Amino acid sequence: MSDHAHSHGGSEGHEGHGEEHAHHGPEHYVRIWVILLVLLAISVLGPMLEIQVITLVTAFGIAVVKAFLVCKYFMHLDVQPKYVLYFLTVALAFMLLFFFAVAPDVMNHEGQNWTNVAAQEHIARALAEQGHGAAGEAGDFDAAGVFATTCGPCHGAGGAGDGAAAAALNPRPANFTDPAFWADSSRTHEHILTVIRDGGPAAGRSPLMAAFGAQFDEAQLEALARFVESLNPNAQ
Amino acid sequence: MMKPVATTRSAAGISTGMLAVWWLLASEIVIFGGLLASYIMHRLAHPEWAEYASHTNTWIGTLNTFVLLSSSLSAVLAHHAAEKGDGKKAAKYLLVTIGGALTFLVVKSIEWSIEIHHGYTITANGFWAFYYVAAGIHASHVIVGAIVMGWVAWYANQNRELQRVEMVGVYWHFVDIVWIFLFPLLYIAK
Numbered sequence: 001m002s003d004h005a006h007s008h009g010g011s012e013g014h015e016g017h018g019e020e021h022a023h024h025g026p027e028h029y030v031r032i033w034v035i036l037l038v039l040l041a042i043s044v045l046g047p048m049l050e051i052q053v054i055t056l057v058t059a060f061g062i063a064v065v066k067a068f069l070v071c072k073y074f075m076h077l078d079v080q081p082k083y084v085l086y087f088l089t090v091a092l093a094f095m096l097l098f099f100f101a102v103a104p105d106v107m108n109h110e111g112q113n114w115t116n117v118a119a120q121e122h123i124a125r126a127l128a129e130q131g132h133g134a135a136g137e138a139g140d141f142d143a144a145g146v147f148a149t150t151c152g153p154c155h156g157a158g159g160a161g162d163g164a165a166a167a168a169l170n171p172r173p174a175n176f177t178d179p180a181f182w183a184d185s186s187r188t189h190e191h192i193l194t195v196i197r198d199g200g201p202a203a204g205r206s207p208l209m210a211a212f213g214a215q216f217d218e219a220q221l222e223a224l225a226r227f228v229e230s231l232n233p234n235a236q
Numbered sequence: 237m238m239k240p241v242a243t244t245r246s247a248a249g250i251s252t253g254m255l256a257v258w259w260l261l262a263s264e265i266v267i268f269g270g271l272l273a274s275y276i277m278h279r280l281a282h283p284e285w286a287e288y289a290s291h292t293n294t295w296i297g298t299l300n301t302f303v304l305l306s307s308s309l310s311a312v313l314a315h316h317a318a319e320k321g322d323g324k325k326a327a328k329y330l331l332v333t334i335g336g337a338l339t340f341l342v343v344k345s346i347e348w349s350i351e352i353h354h355g356y357t358i359t360a361n362g363f364w365a366f367y368y369v370a371a372g373i374h375a376s377h378v379i380v381g382a383i384v385m386g387w388v389a390w391y392a393n394q395n396r397e398l399q400r401v402e403m404v405g406v407y408w409h410f411v412d413i414v415w416i417f418l419f420p421l422l423y424i425a426k
Contacts, residue, residue, distance in 0.1 A: 025316075026316060029309055029312050029313060029316065032309075033308075033309040036305045037302065037305060040298065040302065043419075043420060043424060047424050047425070055424070056425070059424040059425050060425075062420075063416050066416045067413045070409050070416070073312075074311070074312045075405075075406050081248065084258045087258070088258065088261065088262055088265060090262075091263070091266055092265055094266065094269075098273055099273040099277070107277050107280055107281040122282075123282060123283065126282075126284035126361070127284050130284060130287045
């Protein structure tokens with residue numbers, strides 16, 4: 001078998017009875033396998049450049065090519081009756097339909113008349129736990145540290161509403177570690193952000209809560225809001 | 237040996253068994269397609285998943301991709317031998333494929349043990365839930381494939397029911413293709 005392939009050299013064995021061997025011979029399958037392994041190597045090495053476009057092309061573009069090679073040369077999908085390809089394609093098309101029908105609801109966390117508060121808070125909390133601040137844009141901003149020094153005098157360094165000045169204030173500063181505080185469904189991420197940026201009165205809360213929008217940029221405010229949300233005991 | 241009519245009729249242009257395998261795969265496309273589509277939606281909408289995904293082991297994933305691609309080669313070589321009427325050779329190649337399936341499962345269980353030991357369990361978060369469910373359903377297909385291949389190889393070794401070698405091979409290539417997509421989704425795109 002291998003002698004046959006060598007004797008034909010680069011002609012891929014198309015002469016004589018070569019047609020059958022060219023498309024179904026063991027050497028041909030081994031060649032496809034080698035191509036698949038080369039593609040595998042590229043799909044692993046490509047993303048190491050850490051360039052997003054290259055990652056997407058090498059990871060998913062190559063997956064499509066590999067799947068095509070397996071379908072055509074290993075499964076012999078191309079020599080099956082056409083209707084086999086049709087019903088497999090229909091099954092695949094239904095999956096695309098499923099994706100595009102459901103994705104708008106799953107992937108957006110905010111619509112014209114609705115907000116997926118649970119998803120938004122989950123993401124904010126998870127990113128805060130990962131130390132990303134505001135999705136990484138706040139750079140080296142230390143939300144916990146700033147909270148302790150700027151918010152701590154009233155809210156307490158741990159956010160329990162027990163800062164040095166707390167006893168003298170009426171209404172008392174909010175205790176972010178109290179589940180009852182978070183039980184109020186109006187306390188969304190946007191709400192917390194507004195109170196920090198524009199002060200209590202701007203959101204119908206305590207007039208004693210000052211506005212901090214002038215001291216911090218948007219990413220830092222975002223990080224502070226997420227830190228406050230991370231104090232919610234139900235979020236742990 | 238006389239065969240019942242149903243296994244030899246050819247109104248469909250292919251054997252009933254082969255037709256059944258293609259129908260099976262169409263339903264598998266819906267199972268894995270739905271799962272992967274859901275995963276992609278959540279992966280794109282949850283920026284925090286990038287950090288979770290960074291803990292999967294690319295090299296173990298690569299090793300298993302290599303194992304499955306190679307087992308697909310031996311499966312198609314088994315099919316080739318069966319077409320030539322060489323049942324013993326087909327059975328031998330099927331055993332090599334089963335060896336690939338077992339290697340895949342051993343590597344997978346080592347990988348999962350390490351991950352569970354590090355606290356990345358199925359309940360850790362959405363990403364790990366998808367990771368275990370997707371790879372778990374895939375692994376169950378590997379197990380079923382290995383068992384069916386053992387059965388087909390048993391017959392093939394006696395030069396019986398050689399048409400089944402292609403059928404189980406086509407199923408096996410599909411299992412390979414599913415992994416081809418799972419691999420970048422779970423191990424590469426970080």
